[in-house]
Amino acid sequence: xxxxxxxxxxxxxxxxxxxxxLIAIIAVAQLLIALIIVNMYASDINRMLAQGKxxxxxxxxxxxxxxxxIMNNNLFYMTLMVGAIPLIIYMFFIWYRxxxxxxxxxxxxxxxxxxxxxxxxxxxxxxxxFIFGLVAVQVLLLQVEHWIIGAIVPRDYNSNLDFLNLIDGxxxxxxxxxxxxxxxxxYGVGAMLLVTLFTAVLLERSFRLRGIVIAILYCxxxxxxxxxxxxxxxxxxxxxxxKEEVWALIVSGLVVTICGITxxxxxxxxxxxx
Amino acid sequence: MIEVRDIKKRYGFKSVLNGVSFTAAKGEITCLIGIxxxxxxxxxxSIMGLTxxxxxxxxxxxxxxxxxxxxxITYIPDTITMLPSMRIFEALDFxxxxxxxxxxxxxxxxxxxxxxxxxxxISHLSKGNTAKVNMLLGLxxxxxxxxxxxxxxxxxxxxxEQIADVFTSHLVENRGVIITTHELNEIEHLIxxxxxxxxxxxxxxxxxxxxxxxxxxxxxxxxxEVYNQ
Amino acid sequence: xxxxxxxxxxxAITVIIISMxxxxxxxxxxxxxxxxxxxxxxxMDENVEAYGYLYSSNIQKGGLSRSTLIDDKESKYxxxxxxxxxxxxxxxxxEELKKKYGSFFRKKDLYGSNAYYEDNNQLGYADIVIEEExxxxxxxxxxKKNGEITDFEPGIPKKLVSADFANxxxxxxxxxxMRVMASLQHFDxxxxxxxxxxxxxxxxxxxxxxxxxxxxxxIRSTQRMSTNSASSIVASRNSRSxxxxxxxxxxxxxxxxxxxxxxxxxxxxxxxxEDFISKEISRKYIDINMETGVKQEIGSAVLENKMIPxxxxxxxxxxxxxxxxxxxxxxxxxxxxxxxxxxxIEWPEGLSNERFDSLQVSIQDxxxxxxxxxxxxIVDMNRSLKGLPQVLIADEKDGKLxxxxxxxxKDIIDFQEYSLSIDGFKVK
Numbered sequence: 032x033x034x035x036x037x038x039x040x041x042x043x044x045x046x047x048x049x050x051x052x053l054i055a056i057i058a059v060a061q062l063l064i065a066l067i068i069v070n071m072y073a074s075d076i077n078r079m080l081a082q083g084k085x086x087x088x089x090x091x092x093x094x095x096x097x098x099x100x101i102m103n104n105n106l107f108y109m110t111l112m113v114g115a116i117p118l119i120i121y122m123f124f125i126w127y128r129x130x131x132x133x134x135x136x137x138x139x140x141x142x143x144x145x146x147x148x149x150x151x152x153x154x155x156x157x158x159x160x161f162i163f164g165l166v167a168v169q170v171l172l173l174q175v176e177h178w179i180i181g182a183i184v185p186r187d188y189n190s191n192l193d194f195l196n197l198i199d200g201x202x203x204x205x206x207x208x209x210x211x212x213x214x215x216x217x218y219g220v221g222a223m224l225l226v227t228l229f230t231a232v233l234l235e236r237s238f239r240l241r242g243i244v245i246a247i248l249y250c251x252x253x254x255x256x257x258x259x260x261x262x263x264x265x266x267x268x269x270x271x272x273x274k275e276e277v278w279a280l281i282v283s284g285l286v287v288t289i290c291g292i293t294x295x296x297x298x299x300x301x302x303x304x305x
Numbered sequence: 306m307i308e309v310r311d312i313k314k315r316y317g318f319k320s321v322l323n324g325v326s327f328t329a330a331k332g333e334i335t336c337l338i339g340i341x342x343x344x345x346x347x348x349x350x351s352i353m354g355l356t357x358x359x360x361x362x363x364x365x366x367x368x369x370x371x372x373x374x375x376x377x378i379t380y381i382p383d384t385i386t387m388l389p390s391m392r393i394f395e396a397l398d399f400x401x402x403x404x405x406x407x408x409x410x411x412x413x414x415x416x417x418x419x420x421x422x423x424x425x426x427i428s429h430l431s432k433g434n435t436a437k438v439n440m441l442l443g444l445x446x447x448x449x450x451x452x453x454x455x456x457x458x459x460x461x462x463x464x465x466e467q468i469a470d471v472f473t474s475h476l477v478e479n480r481g482v483i484i485t486t487h488e489l490n491e492i493e494h495l496i497x498x499x500x501x502x503x504x505x506x507x508x509x510x511x512x513x514x515x516x517x518x519x520x521x522x523x524x525x526x527x528x529x530e531v532y533n534q
Numbered sequence: 535x536x537x538x539x540x541x542x543x544x545x546a547i548t549v550i551i552i553s554m555x556x557x558x559x560x561x562x563x564x565x566x567x568x569x570x571x572x573x574x575x576x577x578m579d580e581n582v583e584a585y586g587y588l589y590s591s592n593i594q595k596g597g598l599s600r601s602t603l604i605d606d607k608e609s610k611y612x613x614x615x616x617x618x619x620x621x622x623x624x625x626x627x628x629e630e631l632k633k634k635y636g637s638f639f640r641k642k643d644l645y646g647s648n649a650y651y652e653d654n655n656q657l658g659y660a661d662i663v664i665e666e667e668x669x670x671x672x673x674x675x676x677x678k679k680n681g682e683i684t685d686f687e688p689g690i691p692k693k694l695v696s697a698d699f700a701n702x703x704x705x706x707x708x709x710x711x712m713r714v715m716a717s718l719q720h721f722d723x724x725x726x727x728x729x730x731x732x733x734x735x736x737x738x739x740x741x742x743x744x745x746x747x748x749x750x751x752x753i754r755s756t757q758r759m760s761t762n763s764a765s766s767i768v769a770s771r772n773s774r775s776x777x778x779x780x781x782x783x784x785x786x787x788x789x790x791x792x793x794x795x796x797x798x799x800x801x802x803x804x805x806x807x808e809d810f811i812s813k814e815i816s817r818k819y820i821d822i823n824m825e826t827g828v829k830q831e832i833g834s835a836v837l838e839n840k841m842i843p844x845x846x847x848x849x850x851x852x853x854x855x856x857x858x859x860x861x862x863x864x865x866x867x868x869x870x871x872x873x874x875x876x877x878x879i880e881w882p883e884g885l886s887n888e889r890f891d892s893l894q895v896s897i898q899d900x901x902x903x904x905x906x907x908x909x910x911x912i913v914d915m916n917r918s919l920k921g922l923p924q925v926l927i928a929d930e931k932d933g934k935l936x937x938x939x940x941x942x943x944k945d946i947i948d949f950q951e952y953s954l955s956i957d958g959f960k961v962k
Binding site for chain 3: 039040043044047160163166167170193195209210211212214216267268271272273274277
């Protein structure tokens with residue numbers, strides 16, 4: 032357990048500089064976009080007031096300002112991508128960086144007096160911490176943007192709706208599902224995907240050229256196994272009730288995850304090659 | 306004792322190891338000899354579990370490789386096994402963190418001996434100094450067995466002398482060492498056992514002292530005999 | 535330990551922030567507004583429940599949407615969980631049955647209660663499959679007494695069916711015969727057909743055409759809704775369209791001897807460039823006796839002028855019309871073909887046109903229930919009762935008012951943030 036935690040700390044530390052940079056970029060970009068959107072709204076209001084329109088008219092045309100205006104904006108969505116894409120790339124790179132480069136740090140990792148699966152788990156946990164870290168940053172940014180609206184938009188035009196209720200229906204539901212239950216389900220699927228991806232990487236690292244083919248096949252098989260309940264639903268014309276379907280998917284998800292971990296364990300112990 | 310029994314390995318269709326068997330005893334320096342590409346590095350990696358082999362087995366003090374074995378055996382490859390962005394002291398800290406058999410005092414001693422600074426960044430070091438750091442990482446562990454892969458390749462002559470000195474010092478005493486090289490000059494006099502490899506097989510395995518006393522042959526003599534056939 | 539502070543702090547902050555977020559959403563869910571059904575008139579002590587959806591307005595896209603069940607004490611909101619099948623207001627009856635007869639409902643279409651039938655002895659289900667090779671009716675019967683399920687699929691002769699799509703409108707079982715009323719759609723033409731199946735022989739014995747759509751007046755929609763919504767659909771070439779509207783019954787699954795539907799032909803006339811007015815050209819009412827399979831037209835000879843059939847109970851047809859703020863009710867016996875009663879019901883607090891148009895009428899236990907499910911968005915600035923969803927219960931024999939209730943917010947809430955849409959009322 033100790034070694035596992037030490038490895039997690041190690042993984043976090045080695046990516047920390049790039050990670051901080053990423054957070055800074057996202058924060059600055061998002062706050063700028065928020066300021067732009069809010070100011071545009073405010074100036075539109077002022078313009079219409081100067082034209083002599085009543086506030087009733089203006090509200091009828093533009094609606095009150097809420098953080099939804101920001102959350103559903105395309106530019107905002109792009110800042111989410113700015114966070115997501117590097118992390119997705121790092122899901123591969125967190126392994127490959129140990130092989131490539133002048134050094135071969137993978138030698139050291141594989142020669143550590145610890146269960147080799149700790150390498151797997153620590154990288155997985157580190158990835159999740161990176162993801163959740165960005166999610167937490169996003170929550171903070173939303174709060175700040177909420178305050179920005181409060182500071183700039185006149186009270187009558189500010190719906191003051193909390194972002195908690197507004198996330199539903201915006202692209203943010205992907206990273207911040209509306210309920211805790213949904214959170215675990217969504218990120219559970221994410222964990223399954225991560226394990227599958229890691230296993231694919233290890234397949235490639237164990238078998239090299241053949242490994243790429245095997246890795247792709249593995250991903251396809253994993254996907255098929257996961258979706259078996261849906262195939263059954265299709266073939267039997269809807270035998271399952273909705274609740275049963277959900278449970279079946281949870282089970283198939285767990286099966287895929289556990290198989291991935293088992294296979295990775297085997298690969299790391301018996302097939303991996305430097 | 307490290308026992309290698311009949312290991313076979315293929316890369317694709319090419320057979321690299323064709324049933325390699327030999328032993329290396331604790332307290333002895335065993336040298337794997339062969340031209341480039343005969344699989345010396347592969348044998349060392351196989352012993353360390355860094356590459357799989359198709360059949361055969363490797364026993365270290367009678368046991369198969371497991372995670373505890375890494376506190377008993379270590380491998381010094383020809384590339385540095387630390388992140389180049391690390392400073393030397395960070396690398397030492399890392400080793401201390403994970404290995405209970407890490408000997409911090411010996412590490413400091415070796416640092417002085419190799420004339421390196423803890424604050425040096427590994428990526429800024431010369432090739433010779435990098436090799437020395439690599440060696441330090443291996444030698445400062447209180448392990449029973451050291452595997453070294455081409456410790457002299459591409460190193461300047463002064464560094465080579467320093468490294469050769471290590472072999473005669475207390476740093477290596479009582480440990481089992483397997484070393485690969487294709488340049489025997491520096492250490493022929495240090496080797497206790499020689500294992501001659503070719504075509505993925507062991508052609509000859511012998512104690513150097515016995516060979517000298519009984520047949521009057523040096524290692525190089527035996528090599529000429531065996532490889533010219 | 536000191537060197538780990540960075541990691542520990544990072545992990546802790548992340549976990550705390552995300553936890554606080556979810557504590558916040560849980561709290562926000564608890565703060566959903568409370569509505570109650572409040573009795574405003576009448577002597578009867580009834581427990582009336584309203585079911586519908588709460589929406590959060592003022593949001594760019596989507597937003598809050600929760601199913602709600604409102605009784606006289608509180609509003610119950612369904613937990614937003616992926617495991618919930620959802621109490622879909624369209625088929626609370628099916629949900630009830632599913633709890634009792636679980637396995638019967640597998641592989642069946644669960645999104646419409648029209649396809650089901652229930653009486654004391656059995657549960658029935660019919661679904662029509664129009665496929666190139668063999669059009670057929672998929673029938674499933676559960677014998678309640680011994681739990682046996684019988685499945686069979688009588689074929690439909692191909693020449694009778696030139697449709698792409700079939701919708702089951704109602705299923706009834708009388709004796710050994712099952713009647714399946716269905717709408718068959720082909721391009722923009724729609725026919726209403728009654729299939730009769732002999733359950734012993736497991737064969738289709740009769741196909742009766744109840745209404746034939748023609749190319750001149752293509753049907754644009756068949757809706758199961760209240761009696762006389764004035765909404766009309768975009769027209770065809772001739773700018774004429776025909777709409778079929780079914781009288782809604784309280785429980786579509788229960789046994790019902792008569793089925794009444796209206797065929798309304800509208801014409802669209804251009805007023806100016808972008809504006810259209812829909813004018814009703816003709817309207818006729820058709821009643822099908824599901825037991826005998828006989829259809830009859832209910833014309834002006836039977837119904838008073840402008841009377842609209844609202845619901846059918848057994849063999850009694852209830853038609854209504856708005857007269858100066860009151861509702862006039864005519865009760866007509868479809869079997870004996872004679873008028874039974876005529877009476878007037880006064881709607882407390884007045885009856886607007888919109889409210890009349892949105893009335894849903896049903897008969898339950900000798901009570902006439904009229905529900906007006908206007909969305910609570912339509913509230914005037916004083917928030918008077920006029921705009922809120924209401925239910926009126928009267929005696930079906932003489933129309934005497936027994937109960938009137940209003941769905942209103944328990945506390946003062948800002949209506950502009952929410953809109954409440956009521957789908958129906960149930961008398962418990």
